[in-house]
Amino acid sequence: MGGGKGKDPTCSTLAIQNPAFDHYYKEQNIVSPEEWDSFMQVLTTxxxxxxxxxxxxxxxxxxxxxxxxxxxxxxxxxxxxxxxxxxxxxxxxxxxxxxxxxxxxxxxxxxxxxxxxxxxxxxxxxxxxxxxxxxxxxxxxxxxxxxxxxxxxxxxxxxxxxxCVPPMFLDVHSNHFVLDMCAAPGSKTFQLLEILHQSSKAGSLPDGMVIANDLDVQRCNLLIYQTKRMCTANLIVTNHEAQHFPGCHLNMHDGTMEADEHITQLLFDRILCDVPCSGDGTFRKAPKLLNKWNTGTGNGLHNLQIIIAMRGVSLLKVGGRMVYSTCSMNPIENEAVVAEVLRRCRGSLELVDVSSELPQLVRRPGLKRWKVFDKGMSYVSCKDVPKFRRSIVLPSMFPNGGSYQDVVKSNSNCNISIGDEIADDVNGNSDDGVQEAENPVMHDITEVSALPLDRCVRLVPHDQNTGAFFIAVLQKVSPLPVIQVKTRKDADNRHVDSADQGNEDAQVLQINPSESTHENVSETNTNDNEPDSADLKVTPVICEDGDSNEAQEPLNVENIAKITPGKRKLQMQDRWRGIDPVVFFKDEVVINSIKAFYGIDEQFPFDGHLVARNGDTSRVKRIYYVSKSVKNVLELNFSVGQQFKIASVGLKIFERHTSREGASAPCPFRITSEGLPLILPHVTKQILRASPIDFEHLLQYKTVKFADFVNAKFGERVANLMPGCCLVVLGEGNIAAPEPLQVDESTIGIGCWKGMASLTVMVTAIECQELLERLLIRANTNRIGLLMHEDQPSHNVGDEEQQSNAKHEDVEAAW
Known part of the structure; x- marks a missing residue:
């Protein structure tokens, strides 16, 4: 921050350069020549x-x-x-x-x-x-x-x-069904859930839900860890390749995702499609990526990004909105993908103008012209690409797309011979050298896209001290067109949606691993956007067209094998190793004992809303609560043969207390901290209001004997409770107010265990610490520094006790 010797070395400009990067993005006109120095200065800070x-x-x-x-x-x-x-x-x-x-x-x-x-x-x-x-x-x-x-x-x-920007352009409402296709590590999913819950009152749940998906099991674990802090019953975490995300379509009749008890097809109101990308917008947090950057990485991911985006479009409701985003600056991964998706959808998809949304966010329009680089050559049109490179440099990479079937198959315009190009491949020459700048462009006039790509959003680092990012907001205005294609191995005509049109006669989209190796992308980028090595080798499969009224052949392994012979098979969706099953918990004896013990009122729905992750319900340790929307999706999933590989679902609301005391309690299941806010307004038994001083004593000492509570009446009431779990909420002053308690969004409550002679808090130490600080802040904002401003901590035990007593007095007096 300051100058001289005290300057933080982490704030200095990173001494990293890559001439190929400079040449590539100068040619693409990402920023004006006058801005280039400012752009690079911020990008390397x-x-x-x-x-x-x-x-x-x-x-x-x-x-x-x-x-x-x-x-x-x-x-x-x-x-x-x-x-x-x-x-x-x-x-x-x-x-x-x-x-x-x-x-x-x-x-x-x-x-x-x-x-x-x-x-x-x-x-x-x-x-x-x-x-x-x-x-x-x-x-x-x-x-x-x-x-x-x-x-x-x-x-x-x-x-x-x-x-955090892409979810804000989604325009999520509380009743929306939302899909986050590439969700890990979970920050975007957390934000989507936050928007979903904003209008919900205490004890109620929104009508919508979020499905958060990621292809990697370990990233799913991280996603679960992150979203667990949201304490939501409106989330399902799934583990699928985004391009193979299940359609969950019953063949009974066409249906849409409404708030019905029975749904026949899973379509979404909103989809976040934050696809794997080269990640060259992340250099500020991963500077070593700049040294490894080359044009092949973005080119190799182009097809995968199209396939994922088209799968998202096929799962989107008519009238729904999808946000396509990357943390890359490369137009091949951004505008070229959006343009190709729009072409394939043939008018059923519209690029939304969001220039009036988030007006204070500094953004730039998308590009309408760019060049395609490959092995030291740059092309402005697919007509310039030699025949032997057409499996690598695809027509969809260019502003106007096209097809090689329409290109005159001639190499007369090439500046290099085929023999020279093959020699370069054999010798291992890459496209990340300075020689890119020495090769001339094939034509002087660059193609200009006829599509309104200027409606896309580009964020560049030096505009507002961020990283680089790309966003396109797409709205589905009509069902996707259905075409007939003929595959290599299957002579039968099949109806497939335009999501899976191929680039040549095979009608099968191919990823280009030869141009994009996993090593080209740093581990730093795997959290949200790094391509997995498997992604770069997999061949996408034909999807269901969820919006068409015409009959579709169900997606199954046999069909996939016909369409993509020799490629790896899709995992069987009903046999998931390492993933616990999801079962509806219907043990009436346990459910009734919980309802009776806590006096849970009838307004809180139990039927069909409880699930477990253990097929043997007699040995269930945890019971999860799901919202009505999640319940409906789970029922559909069972109806279609459990196509979803579910890593996490619902909100943990009850947990079996396995200690000796738990076994002797009338109800061995305790209410969890995560589930407490949801069920608290509906509990009428085993619940007490404590004065601020007694509430603080519980948080501070964790276990308090009945006779040691400051308020004797409160100690008597605790002693008269049934053994087992109970709830204690924070009251104001004395506890003279009659029961039952009135609970709202501001009510603070904790779960405790009532033993033979004492009350024990069942809250983590970190939660106790946070609640203690919140009590002080709410009690007396003028003395906030008591806990926070301890620049000179005392080591005198007497001083600490005196300070603690002062805190107690502040809390009690303020209430």
Missing amino acids: PLPAAFRINSCSRSSADVRSQLENDFVQSLQAKVVEEDSHTEALKPLPWYPDNLAWHSNFSRMQLRKNRTLRRFHEFLKLENELGNITRQEAVSMVGEFTYCLTLVMIIQDHLLLFWK
Whole structure:
């Protein structure tokens, strides 16, 4: 931040260059020549920290208040000390309600002094509790361990915060069915769920739902870890290749995804299609990617991106909206993909103009002209591509698309001979050298796309100190066209949607692994957008056309084998190794005992809303609650033969207490912390209101004997409860108010276990710490510094006890 010796080395420009990158993007006119130096200067500077406040959290107002009234001033004072004109911490102007924040401190700086370390600890605590969300957990796929997950999420402050932009263009409503096709690590899914829940009241659930999908099992685990903090019953996490995402279509009759008890086809109102990409917009957090950059990576991913996008379109309702996005600057992965999708959909898809949405977000229009580079050559039209490179350089990469069937098969215009090109391949010459700049362009006039690609959104780093990003908002205006294709091995005509039209006579889209190896993309990018090696080798399959009224042949392994002979088979969807089954929990004895023990009112629906992950219901340890929308989708999934590979579903609401005390309790199932906010308004038994001082004692000491409560009446009421789980909510002053309790969104409650002589909190230590701090903030904002401003901690036990007593007095007096 400051100058001289105190300057943080992480803030300096990264000494990394790649002439091929410079030449490629200068030729593409991503930015004007006058801007190039500014563009590169920001692109090679580490990314600042950023985070979002979870608007659905009960502590969101407190967190925002703490940022506005405490950290803005204290951190800015630190900046002033170092003679810097930079704002230390500020809300992002384009994100509503001051819920998104941007900090110019790097990771190392946050550890330098007590003020910054305090902010760092604040971020770690609130992130783990789900009150804030970091938009990307960097380098956490592959062989990660859960014990390192939180540390890695928080300590890497080089974040891709602009990842929060695509969900905002989706225009999600609370009743929408949403699909996140490539969801890991979960920050975007968390944001979608947050939007879905915004209008829900305590004890109720939105009518919509989110299916979050990822092809990698370990990334699914990370996705589950991230979204678990949302405590939602409206989420299903699935493990599929996005291009093979199941259609779940019953052949009874055509149907749409309505709020019916019985649905026959799974279509979505909104789809987020954040596809695997080369990730060259992420250099600010992964600078080594720049050294490895070459044009082949983007070219090799082009087809996969088209296939995933078309699969998304086929799963989209008519009238629905899909956002296609990448963290790449490459037009081959961006505008070229969007243009090809629009061409294949033949008017059934519209590119939406979103220039009036998020007006304070600085963005640039999409490109309408670009060049295609391959092995040191650049082409402005598919007519220029030699025949022997046409399996690599595809017509869809060019602004106007086209077909090689319409191109005169001649090499007379080539500047190099076939023999020279083959020699280059044999010698291993790549396209990432300076020789690209030495080869002339085939034509002087570049093709200009006739499609309105300027409606796409481009974010470049130097406009607002971000990474680079691309967004296209697509709306389905009519069913997809159905065409007839003839495959190599199958002479029968088959109806398939335009999602699977091929590039040549085979009518099968091919990925080009020879031009894009897995090693070309750093592990740093695998969180949201890195292509898996399997992606680059798989041949896509024909999908169902969910929108057509014409009969479709069901998708099955035999059909796939006919269409793509010799390729790997799709995994059987009813036999998933390592994935527990999903079963509806219908043990009436257990359900009735839970309802009777907690006095759960009839307004809380149980029938069909409880699921377990153990086929033997007599040995179930955890019971999950699902919303009506998720229930309907699960029923459809069972009806179509369990096509979904479900990694996680629903909200853990009840858990068997396995201790000796649990076995002797009238009801061995306790209410979980995750499920408490949902069920709390419906509980009429085993629930008490505690005074602030007794509530704080529970949080501080974890276990309190009945006779030791400050309020004797409260201790008596606890003693009279049935043994087992009970709920304690925070009251105001004394507990003279009659039961039953009135619960709303602001009610704070915790689960406890009532034993023979004491009450024990069943809340994690980190949650207890957060609640204690929230009590102080809500009780007396003028004395917020008691817990947060401890720049000179005392080691005197007497001083600590005196300070603790002062805190107790503050809380009790304020209430």
